[in-house]
Amino acid sequence: MSIDRRKFMLLAGASCAAPLAGPVLAKSGRAPWGELARRLGARFQPVRSPLVACRDSGGKGADALFASLKNPYRISDDPALTQTLGWTDGWTSAPSRYVVAAESATDVAAAVDFARRHNVRLVTKGGGHSYFGNSNAANSLLLWTKKIDRIEQHDAFVPAGAPAGSEAHKAVSIGAGCLWGRIYRETAVKHGRYVQGGGCLTVGVGGFVLGGGFGSFSKGFGTGAANLLEAEIVTADGKIRIANMWQDPELFFAFRGGGGGTFGIVTRLTLRTFDLPATIGAVLFDVTASDDQAWRTLVEKVMTFYADSLFNPHWGEQIRFGSGRKMSVALTAYGLDKTQIEAAWKPFFGWLRAHKDTYSMGGEPMIVTLPARDFWNPEILKQMPGIILSDDRPRASPDNVFWAGNLSEAGQVLHAYKSRWLPQGLLKGEGRNRLVDAIIAGASEWTIALHMNKGLAGGDPAAVKRSLETATNPQMVDAFGLLIVAAEGPPAWPGIPGHIPDNALGRKEAAGVARAFAPFVKLVPDGGCYLSEADYFGRDWREAYWGGNYPRLLRAKRTYDPTGMFRGHHTVGT
Numbered sequence: 001m002s003i004d005r006r007k008f009m010l011l012a013g014a015s016c017a018a019p020l021a022g023p024v025l026a027k028s029g030r031a032p033w034g035e036l037a038r039r040l041g042a043r044f045q046p047v048r049s050p051l052v053a054c055r056d057s058g059g060k061g062a063d064a065l066f067a068s069l070k071n072p073y074r075i076s077d078d079p080a081l082t083q084t085l086g087w088t089d090g091w092t093s094a095p096s097r098y099v100v101a102a103e104s105a106t107d108v109a110a111a112v113d114f115a116r117r118h119n120v121r122l123v124t125k126g127g128g129h130s131y132f133g134n135s136n137a138a139n140s141l142l143l144w145t146k147k148i149d150r151i152e153q154h155d156a157f158v159p160a161g162a163p164a165g166s167e168a169h170k171a172v173s174i175g176a177g178c179l180w181g182r183i184y185r186e187t188a189v190k191h192g193r194y195v196q197g198g199g200c201l202t203v204g205v206g207g208f209v210l211g212g213g214f215g216s217f218s219k220g221f222g223t224g225a226a227n228l229l230e231a232e233i234v235t236a237d238g239k240i241r242i243a244n245m246w247q248d249p250e251l252f253f254a255f256r257g258g259g260g261g262t263f264g265i266v267t268r269l270t271l272r273t274f275d276l277p278a279t280i281g282a283v284l285f286d287v288t289a290s291d292d293q294a295w296r297t298l299v300e301k302v303m304t305f306y307a308d309s310l311f312n313p314h315w316g317e318q319i320r321f322g323s324g325r326k327m328s329v330a331l332t333a334y335g336l337d338k339t340q341i342e343a344a345w346k347p348f349f350g351w352l353r354a355h356k357d358t359y360s361m362g363g364e365p366m367i368v369t370l371p372a373r374d375f376w377n378p379e380i381l382k383q384m385p386g387i388i389l390s391d392d393r394p395r396a397s398p399d400n401v402f403w404a405g406n407l408s409e410a411g412q413v414l415h416a417y418k419s420r421w422l423p424q425g426l427l428k429g430e431g432r433n434r435l436v437d438a439i440i441a442g443a444s445e446w447t448i449a450l451h452m453n454k455g456l457a458g459g460d461p462a463a464v465k466r467s468l469e470t471a472t473n474p475q476m477v478d479a480f481g482l483l484i485v486a487a488e489g490p491p492a493w494p495g496i497p498g499h500i501p502d503n504a505l506g507r508k509e510a511a512g513v514a515r516a517f518a519p520f521v522k523l524v525p526d527g528g529c530y531l532s533e534a535d536y537f538g539r540d541w542r543e544a545y546w547g548g549n550y551p552r553l554l555r556a557k558r559t560y561d562p563t564g565m566f567r568g569h570h571t572v573g574t
């Protein structure tokens, strides 16, 4: 099958009260580290950062190092690195002092106990994809979950402590160090079951689920957090707990969407699995309007078409509106075959063809369908040039693949990132007119992306109900999608000649993003957003991420982490 690279890349790129004190960072230098070394052996190590080494050598080997940072698996495998290297005027990735490469919950408990007793700042890294830099901190002890990587499928999982006769679920238990690519291979490709994970194959299961977590098919299955049945978690007191609806239910509520690195360190997550449909499909095309009037008509037409024909559990991913009056569609369809997809789109493509003097398309629209099991199969994906990239290190696993659409995010320095849930009322009547105005105004400044799968309105009612039981802001269920406007630069780090972050450009681009976002602030003044894909500088973040759930989250924080041992930027209790 031949697939247009650029289009698929778009698709595949595809979220008070007084603060708790937290440990005193300066003391970590004086902690009796030998105690942890004796207890954990080689699982406890000093962190050696390639960035620090390069800087200290005056930039020796810098070009090769920065080229290697375009490989997300290389970043994932190094405890000194994070997928985002910084944020203009926000933060810069900094290596920890020591790492515990934990292999079990007992190792995690040892690290937590040590950090608590000796007032050491502790951070946790799973996949390392935090946009806010919450999986790194200078001078800290890093708890790295990479080696906790067991995956086990269940035909009849019953949460611990559930009353006799409770429902048994098909489920998968996943070690906290696993990345989504491997989880999909184990669950969908090998066992023919669907599990609600993220779009990006190198995101970690821990940060994703604890943050809420939206994947391409979330309108059909809900958030990652909504499908969590149980987790093993080490809390600040060093206790290993099994939390679910029946055991530590308030803790269970809190870490389903309350945010990673906040309530404890999760070591195993058990998630519901679902039957896979026969097929997964995608529709990809670009269209450019010839003038401003045609552009408005196109934006209006596509939003009407979306509302009338695609606003249902099957459709996810993105529609983008960019400069030069260009619209790019990269939508996924779950459980529809090619005939059904073609039938759904026939009126829209018919309209475009009837106005071909006004609308030019970058080639024929592409409609792709794959057997659902193959959607995450590296062997099949590698046959589609330009869609998938591979880990290019010698001896890397051939299964280490990632969507080409995520390449720009590997090692990125973020310049700006703004997001807002858009209520479904904007798809109808006067609301739609105002939405179209905002899209046109915003797209004249920066590319506007509507992520339809990150709002659950129009979704499967059972999935919506499950998602509402989590800590994520309930606004997500009234939203048809999440608007994202963002800008990023290539891998860069301070002090390395030729690779220093371009702060002037970062600020300029941040201003452009702010101008593009302004019409949406006016459109939805109290709009919330998804905590894992949000603005580092956002105000009112507690309300935006969790809405009315925040006080309950704060109570859980005070119960399970009263001294604020687990903390980060924009986390509950900070």
Ligand SMILES: Cc1cc2nc3c(=O)[nH]c(=O)nc-3n(C[C@H](O)[C@H](O)[C@H](O)COP(=O)(O)OP(=O)(O)OC[C@H]3O[C@@H](n4cnc5c(N)ncnc54)[C@H](O)[C@@H]3O)c2cc1C
Pocket: 014, 015, 083, 084, 123, 124, 125, 126, 127, 128, 129, 130, 131, 134, 135, 145, 176, 198, 199, 200, 202, 203, 204, 205, 206, 207, 208, 210, 211, 212, 213, 214, 215, 259, 260, 261, 262, 264, 265, 266, 267, 406, 409, 410, 532, 533, 568
């Ligand atoms: C390229 C890219 C693509 C993305 N795509 C999606 C997407 O499709 N859908 C979506 O919803 N989001 C997406 N995100 C956002 C992503 O889900 C969040 O950043 C998520 O928190 C990343 O988890 P992680 O384990 O990879 O990151 P990390 O940086 O390792 O962790 C994120 C946070 O969770 C904490 N944490 C990690 N593991 C644990 C654990 N075991 N116990 C307790 N706390 C833990 C960390 O301390 C940190 O605070 C994407 C991000 C990037 C950079």
